Amino acid sequence: MTALPLMDGPPVDYGPDEPAMIRYRAEGTERALALDNRGPVRIDDDGNVDPAILDAYGRHGFYVLQGVLGQQERADLEAGVADMLDRAPVTKGATTDRHGRPAIGVGLRGRNLSWVRPLSDPLGGTDANRGRHPAKMNEPTVPDGAPEWVVQLILGSLQFSDACLRTYANPDLLTVAAAINGPDFTPFNEAVWIKQPRLGGSVAWHQDGWTHWDHPDLDEGTHGFNFMGQLYGCDATNGLWVVPGSHRIGKADIAAMAAEAGSDRLPDAVPLVCEPGDVAITNRQCIHGSFANTSDRVRVTINMGFHRRRSVLGVEGGGIHNEVATYDEAYIERRSEVLMYAIDARRQRFGDERPFRYEPFAGREDRYRWDDDARAGIADYNLFDLGI
Numbered sequence: 001m002t003a004l005p006l007m008d009g010p011p012v013d014y015g016p017d018e019p020a021m022i023r024y025r026a027e028g029t030e031r032a033l034a035l036d037n038r039g040p041v042r043i044d045d046d047g048n049v050d051p052a053i054l055d056a057y058g059r060h061g062f063y064v065l066q067g068v069l070g071q072q073e074r075a076d077l078e079a080g081v082a083d084m085l086d087r088a089p090v091t092k093g094a095t096t097d098r099h100g101r102p103a104i105g106v107g108l109r110g111r112n113l114s115w116v117r118p119l120s121d122p123l124g125g126t127d128a129n130r131g132r133h134p135a136k137m138n139e140p141t142v143p144d145g146a147p148e149w150v151v152q153l154i155l156g157s158l159q160f161s162d163a164c165l166r167t168y169a170n171p172d173l174l175t176v177a178a179a180i181n182g183p184d185f186t187p188f189n190e191a192v193w194i195k196q197p198r199l200g201g202s203v204a205w206h207q208d209g210w211t212h213w214d215h216p217d218l219d220e221g222t223h224g225f226n227f228m229g230q231l232y233g234c235d236a237t238n239g240l241w242v243v244p245g246s247h248r249i250g251k252a253d254i255a256a257m258a259a260e261a262g263s264d265r266l267p268d269a270v271p272l273v274c275e276p277g278d279v280a281i282t283n284r285q286c287i288h289g290s291f292a293n294t295s296d297r298v299r300v301t302i303n304m305g306f307h308r309r310r311s312v313l314g315v316e317g318g319g320i321h322n323e324v325a326t327y328d329e330a331y332i333e334r335r336s337e338v339l340m341y342a343i344d345a346r347r348q349r350f351g352d353e354r355p356f357r358y359e360p361f362a363g364r365e366d367r368y369r370w371d372d373d374a375r376a377g378i379a380d381y382n383l384f385d386l387g388i
Helices: 015-034 051-060 071-086 162-168 171-181 254-261 329-349 372-377
Strands: 038-040 062-066 113-116 150-155 186-195 203-206 225-230 240-242 279-283 288-290 299-307
Touching (some): 051 171, 071 162, 071 186, 162 299, 162 329
Antiparallel strands (some): 203 288, 225 299, 240 288
């Protein structure tokens, strides 16, 4: 498998902060690999996930499931991501791709492509996303010849890539989702992160949830989790960083933490260290973020989020991933239908697998067959994301 093309030119680094970054990455990697939160998916004959996986995830707030995405699935995903980028607008604001065709997302109402200036932090210290990124990240010097904008995030990715849709229904991952969030779990949203070599911007430290911090029943799983499938692997230079255990502390004062650290290098954070095909489970309440990608290695993350049903049912959410709305049964069912199409799309591609049985739609599977009509029908499905 071949990663995305590298940008030509001299190395890119953090200038006077580079020695400190090198130490920080090395120390963080050592701490990450010393944790007991990585290994293959282990599911018994009765469909139960190994309790040791759930225990380690519960303590640390993240877990690296090794080798989940096989060679064929990764090849399909690589082709799908390459196709989406080939169909992307030629630059931010354009309506055609580099071939002159209508670009991906044109004519849709939902958010699709998110652009970033190379090596920048567009969110830190701003009011964006309900102000949940309170501290600015270090922005390295942009290399000569860099484009003005680069694609960093593709939202609503299931409507643009059959490969992403099929991975969404990976039965091992959905079995883990049911073990964490219950058999009636619901979707959250899906996206593809692309941290381009020497260009990818940072994502300032944050916690994802916003609706339930003051709820009397708040616990470590209230705001759900994300699966983060790594197409090419990731490390301390280009991957996500997480503060272990921070999903259990409630709403953190990240600005104060950064001020105490004296930089954007939070001292307790560790990087996700993954091989190609690994999938990390990351609790949305964990403090997490990523640095600008000054390395020569691309990171492509297939992101798929899930919630407990009781966290979204009857809740007024939205405002970041979708319009503000109250999530009633009909809303949740409409958003969940794409999972049923994904299960059938995967059945068609990987016929030797046992498809996942999604309890809320049990007995209605035959209504959801993946074909051209279904593909047209899920356009703008992410308008109904369950953001909390």
